[in-house]
Amino acid sequence: MTHxxxxxxxxxxxGTRRSQYNEVSEAIFLTQGFVYDTAExxxxxxxxxxxxxxxxxxxxNPTVAMFEDRIAMLEGAEDAFAxxxxxxxVNGALMSVLNAGDHVVAGRALFGSCLYILDxxxxxxxxxxxxxxxxxxxxxxxxxxxxxxxVFFESVSNPxxxxxxxxxxxxxxxxxxxxxxxxxxxxxPVFSRAIEQGADIVTYSxxxxxxxxxxxxxxxxxxxxxxxxxxxxxxxxxxxxxxxPFTAWIMLKGLETIDLRVRAxxxxxxxxxEALQGHPKITKVSYPGHPSHPQFDLVARQMxxxxxxxxxxxxxxxxxxxxFMNKLDIIVISNNLGDAKSIATHPAxxxxxxxxxxxxxxLGITPGLIRLSVGLEDEQDLIGDILNALS
Ligand SMILES: *Cc1c(COP(=O)(O)O)cnc(C)c1O
Numbered sequence: 001m002t003h004x005x006x007x008x009x010x011x012x013x014x015g016t017r018r019s020q021y022n023e024v025s026e027a028i029f030l031t032q033g034f035v036y037d038t039a040e041x042x043x044x045x046x047x048x049x050x051x052x053x054x055x056x057x058x059x060x061n062p063t064v065a066m067f068e069d070r071i072a073m074l075e076g077a078e079d080a081f082a083x084x085x086x087x088x089x090v091n092g093a094l095m096s097v098l099n100a101g102d103h104v105v106a107g108r109a110l111f112g113s114c115l116y117i118l119d120x121x122x123x124x125x126x127x128x129x130x131x132x133x134x135x136x137x138x139x140x141x142x143x144x145x146x147x148x149x150x151v152f153f154e155s156v157s158n159p160x161x162x163x164x165x166x167x168x169x170x171x172x173x174x175x176x177x178x179x180x181x182x183x184x185x186x187x188x189p190v191f192s193r194a195i196e197q198g199a200d201i202v203t204y205s206x207x208x209x210x211x212x213x214x215x216x217x218x219x220x221x222x223x224x225x226x227x228x229x230x231x232x233x234x235x236x237x238x239x240x241x242x243x244x245p246f247t248a249w250i251m252l253k254g255l256e257t258i259d260l261r262v263r264a265x266x267x268x269x270x271x272x273x274e275a276l277q278g279h280p281k282i283t284k285v286s287y288p289g290h291p292s293h294p295q296f297d298l299v300a301r302q303m304x305x306x307x308x309x310x311x312x313x314x315x316x317x318x319x320x321x322x323x324f325m326n327k328l329d330i331i332v333i334s335n336n337l338g339d340a341k342s343i344a345t346h347p348a349x350x351x352x353x354x355x356x357x358x359x360x361x362x363l364g365i366t367p368g369l370i371r372l373s374v375g376l377e378d379e380q381d382l383i384g385d386i387l388n389a390l391s
Pocket of ligand 1: 113
């Protein structure tokens with residue numbers, strides 16, 4: 001496309017590559033490789049593949065390239081590399097730029113698998129990791145030094161909904177020459193402005209809002225072209241974490257509707273968070289888009305909206321939380337998020353089960369805590385389902 005169109009137009013048309021048949025819907029190039037006209041052409045392509053020249057699906061594929069171009073347009077990034085899962089993206093972003101002896105500073109409020117990479121895997125390869133309270137800029141200032149190569153955090157943490165000030169942390173990091181990698185799943189690519197706020201690399205689990213319909217695992221790494229087509233592509237294509245063409249097609253179709261879905265889910269989340277305020281059986285409600293959230297002003301500045309996830313604490317601990325979940329009729333018990341179907345999760349016994357108690361306490365993962373991913377159902381039905389299950 002030749003014009004600078006707005007986001008919702010790009011989400012429908014961006015990155016489209018049509019074959020000789022001029023199909024309307026994006027084709028699934030379900031092929032592992034590509035045929036060369038001559039041996040000389042094969043040789044030339046291995047030396048340097050051009051923009052629309054492909055070699056092997058682990059390196060790139062037309063359907064995957066369409067997804068990469070479309071998500072890069074949405075994020076406002078120069079380029080993207082599509083990955084097999086969100087964790088392939090987080091691991092790839094970190095491993096592609098780190099070396100033994102490097103120092104990483106990370107926000108401590110992390111998704112379990114992200115914490116595992118920082119706490120267990122990177123130290124095995126001689127990378128030193130310092131964890132800080134991501135809400136506290138003084139802790140970032142104290143931890144980031146000229147030896148720091150990478151700063152990593154979840155912009156909105158899972159499940160604590162703690163928000164890291166991307167712009168301020170990026171300023172501190174860049175003053176020391178460190179690169180900023182942001183796991184931006186909870187912010188969603190619809191509300192993210194992480195690149196203009198200073199993130200050098202942004203990762204998403206496409207499994208969440210990008211698919212948004214619970215069908216496939218996927219992930220993506222976004223950033224400047226020299227980083228994405230340099231160290232990131234080199235690491236990913238040789239270590240095998242690339243996205244499959246079929247998954248890329250699912251994610252492309254997810255992107256067509258992501259803006260509508262995420263905005264509708266967010267509007268419902270706002271209403272549900274409001275409806276739960278002051279409920280006698282709920283001791284605490286946390287929603288980044290509600291004025292009661294301690295970082296509400298930062299959320300308004302950084303994302304504009306609060307996203308699709310609410311957490312709340314049911315009075316009576318684990319037994320009460322389980323009784324509540326078992327009484328839900330519409331909302332399903334599962335552990336995905338960003339889905340069209342509303343999902344209730346009990347982090348303390350599932351996604352964050354293995355965290356030691358002191359870390360659970362620190363991150364607010366209490367026995368009564370429920371994480372609610374608000375879906376596309378009618379919001380009055382959802383509020384009714386929650387109130388009924390609480391009664
Ligand atoms: C789900 C999630 C991931 C991992 O994504 P997968 O697609 O499950 O590999 C990473 N970070 C955050 C914040 C997540 O919510």
